[in-house]
Amino acid sequence: MRRFLAALGLALLAACTRAPAPVAFFAEGMPERLSDWNVVYVADGRLRLNARVEPYTLDSPLFTDYAHKLRTVWMPEGKAARYQPVDALDFPVGTIISKTFYYPVPDGGRGGDVVLRSADTGPEPDGGLALDKVRLVETRLLVRREAGWIALPYVWNAEQTEARLMRSGELLSLTLLAADGSKAQVDYTVPDENQCAGCHGTDLKSKAIFPIGPKARHLNRDFAYPGAGSENQLAHWQKIGYLTDVPAGELPKNPSWDDPAAPLDARARSYLDINCGHCHSRKGAARTSGMWLDATTRDLLRLGRCKLPIAAGQGTGNRPWDIAPGKPDDSILPYRMESVDPGVMMPELGRSVVHAEGVALIRDWIAAMPAQDCGS
Structure with a gap:
């Protein structure tokens, strides 16, 4: 019996430490589970990033009811985005951009509807999130297929173990708790497909949707990469083969909206x-x-x-x-x-x-x- 239990323990340990399956790109269809894509995954009480999934941030993020956001990008091996000076980077077919919306929670408050209103300090040093410290709300995917971009909203379950596709959107009632103890009710809206297109349809004539955030002027800032230290994001993407055709010289840059040192x-x-x-x-x-x-x-x-x-x-x-x-x-x-x-x-x-x-x-x-x- 002891040998059996020891063997079982080793098997469970190996299962916990085994590398996840690679990211899956679906050229068609709408997978029902976020885990089908395997861009981010839950393991050992954390939301983790898969291999070659790169976290990034923006100098001035879009406001969404004080939600924090974990942004990532993944591209197929051997493919890279092409630099553009004004519009979003020209991403290749196969690109998956994810944005996970979450809130910090009070101590012992995981699973409840009370969340903290606080400044977004980004992911933890390993690039992921400790699930006992946050409430995951939704993860939105932008997927670049042959016919163009498609937007898919996934809503996390109460157990924080899986997110399901919600094409019709969702409404979540949350209570924002500020540092001074004041509270505010939030009717957090997960957008439906039409609402996704309402923002990401940046060209009214073509009706096509495009990324909004990953533009050179928003990305031209430093990021603390897990295990690699702080580095300019555009330079980092070039180094890892995720970005090409970047011109020499000074690149466009927006300052952080809350930087008191900026004009x-x-x-x-x-x-x-x-x-x-x-x-x-x-x-x-x-x-x-x-x-x-x-x-x-x-x-x-x-x-x-x-x-x-x-x-x-x-x-x-x-x-x-x-x-x-x-x-x-x-x-x-x-x-x-x-x-x-x-x-x-x-x-x-x-x-x-x-x-x-x-x-x-x-x-x-x-x-x-x-x-x-x-x-x-």
């Missing part, structure tokens, strides 16, 4: 670029608004200064201008950011609470603009 204008533009610019651009779904907030727009009227709103309806809050320089209280932009009314709020998707720090940044930015009489 206020640059921080505000970076925030608007990632949160609004994929729709509010010359190609995006909100191009007919005439207000373009992407990084390439330089025309002050297009940026909203002294610009009359177009078909905004109740979204104006009876304010006359998208941006009234020097007067945030007279500007439509912060008014819509401060609202949670579905008929008023901007962005329209991805949040149920106000990003207080983001609103404060944009209000400060507008207040710092030289006052200007926009007329009547």
